[in-house]
Amino acid sequence: MPDLSLGDDLRAFVDASPSPFHAVAELARRLRAAGFTELAEADAWSLTPGGQHFVVRHGSLIAFRVGSAPLAEAGLRLVGAHTDSPTFKVRPHSDVRQAGYRLIGVEPYGGGLWHTWLDRELTVAGRVALRGGTTELVQLPGAPLRLPSLAIHLDRSVRDGLTLDPQRELVPVWSRDLDSEPGFTAALAEAAGVGPDDVVGHDLVLADTQPAARAGADGSWVAASRLDDQACCHSGLTALIAATAGPRTQVLVCNDHEEVGSGSMSGARGSFLEDVVRRLVAVVDAGDPQALPRAIAQSRLVSADMAHAVHPTRSDRHEPAHRPQLGGGPVLKVNANQAYATDAASSGWFAERCAAAGVPVQWFVTRADLPSGSTIGPLTATRLGIPTVDVGAPMLAMHSCRELASALDVPLMVDALTACLTD
Numbered sequence: 001m002p003d004l005s006l007g008d009d010l011r012a013f014v015d016a017s018p019s020p021f022h023a024v025a026e027l028a029r030r031l032r033a034a035g036f037t038e039l040a041e042a043d044a045w046s047l048t049p050g051g052q053h054f055v056v057r058h059g060s061l062i063a064f065r066v067g068s069a070p071l072a073e074a075g076l077r078l079v080g081a082h083t084d085s086p087t088f089k090v091r092p093h094s095d096v097r098q099a100g101y102r103l104i105g106v107e108p109y110g111g112g113l114w115h116t117w118l119d120r121e122l123t124v125a126g127r128v129a130l131r132g133g134t135t136e137l138v139q140l141p142g143a144p145l146r147l148p149s150l151a152i153h154l155d156r157s158v159r160d161g162l163t164l165d166p167q168r169e170l171v172p173v174w175s176r177d178l179d180s181e182p183g184f185t186a187a188l189a190e191a192a193g194v195g196p197d198d199v200v201g202h203d204l205v206l207a208d209t210q211p212a213a214r215a216g217a218d219g220s221w222v223a224a225s226r227l228d229d230q231a232c233c234h235s236g237l238t239a240l241i242a243a244t245a246g247p248r249t250q251v252l253v254c255n256d257h258e259e260v261g262s263g264s265m266s267g268a269r270g271s272f273l274e275d276v277v278r279r280l281v282a283v284v285d286a287g288d289p290q291a292l293p294r295a296i297a298q299s300r301l302v303s304a305d306m307a308h309a310v311h312p313t314r315s316d317r318h319e320p321a322h323r324p325q326l327g328g329g330p331v332l333k334v335n336a337n338q339a340y341a342t343d344a345a346s347s348g349w350f351a352e353r354c355a356a357a358g359v360p361v362q363w364f365v366t367r368a369d370l371p372s373g374s375t376i377g378p379l380t381a382t383r384l385g386i387p388t389v390d391v392g393a394p395m396l397a398m399h400s401c402r403e404l405a406s407a408l409d410v411p412l413m414v415d416a417l418t419a420c421l422t423d
Helices: 005-015 020-033 156-160 184-192 227-242 272-284 291-297 344-356 376-384 409-421
Strands: 052-057 060-065 076-082 087-098 101-109 122-130 135-139 173-176 199-208 213-215 221-224 249-255 300-304 331-334 362-365 388-392 394-396 403-406
Touching: 005 213, 005 221, 005 227, 005 409, 020 052, 020 060, 020 122, 020 135, 020 227, 020 249, 060 227, 060 272, 076 227, 076 272, 076 376, 076 409, 122 184, 135 184, 184 199, 221 227, 227 249, 227 300, 227 394, 227 403, 227 409, 249 272, 272 291, 272 376, 300 344, 300 376, 300 409, 331 344, 344 388, 344 409, 376 388, 403 409
Parallel strands: 076 249, 076 300, 300 388, 331 362
Antiparallel strands: 052 060, 060 249, 087 101, 087 199, 101 173, 122 135, 122 199, 213 221, 221 403, 331 388, 394 403
């Protein structure tokens, strides 16, 4: 029986992370347990070789271990992932009343397989802004929400294909329309431990309440929500904690908002990573005006985002010579139009480190007649000028409410990322 302990740890990580803000909190909890200390962006930083720290900006987190050599001499080794997943975001005015029900107004976030959210027990998770300028993480207990499908007896055209209008049909039911039932704001306030008048704003998403599970004939598959891309956040975190300190500064960046283009102050298009790298260079290499470009030129970034495993019944949708398998190891992702940042040099660098660590490598290329998804890789490479390779663990049902990966790939991805961080 293979060792599935890291797969079980991934399941625990996902269960603790129903929103990007919860994912950051879980990352921070594990980092603190491993001896990392939190830094505030508003404070002056004092850094020493071997120092382990992290910094949070909303739904994003950057953790690092300071190398023993100046950054201008040794560069950085970075792993990037993202904390968000396709879901529904709760609207500011969310109270919807119709047909004798109270519903919660939401809008789709990202490109989800929305039909997979139907008839599942859902909740709301995220953060609420409180009077006085503080925020609080919340997750409503139980399964208070549901997106009920329409019975086939009332719409037999569904046999020809299901089309869902997000404005009219993807509005979750909260309760009956009775004044005796608790309102949504009151429930949020109770979860936050404050009064309803103290809640002045929120960033909330829907989340499936079914726990992540072992699946498959031998129990080696992981069935869970948000594997894209919390699985790579988990692998990157585990690799950073496991990596031994060396001359190079080691960095993990987990950005929010990748699923909607990364255009935010905490997304890959924003300044978060650049700000941290600049501060690292300014503190560690103080007095060298050329330290930043010298450090960048010697750095490498592994953009880790989940990859498409070949589908068991729709293999025709895959490029015939590039069909990754579940359990087959990390996937190098290549795209001629720069949807991925991988090139010959960066892919060779990654493959060499995988070979040294005894990790097999697979390849993914989108069919020439299909569009390709993208990652934080090209965005980060463009903003910072760091040589970048795009990789991921293989999975099925990407962007479903319930995705599928292999626990066998978790230690392989961790070993690969650890090798890249300690190069």
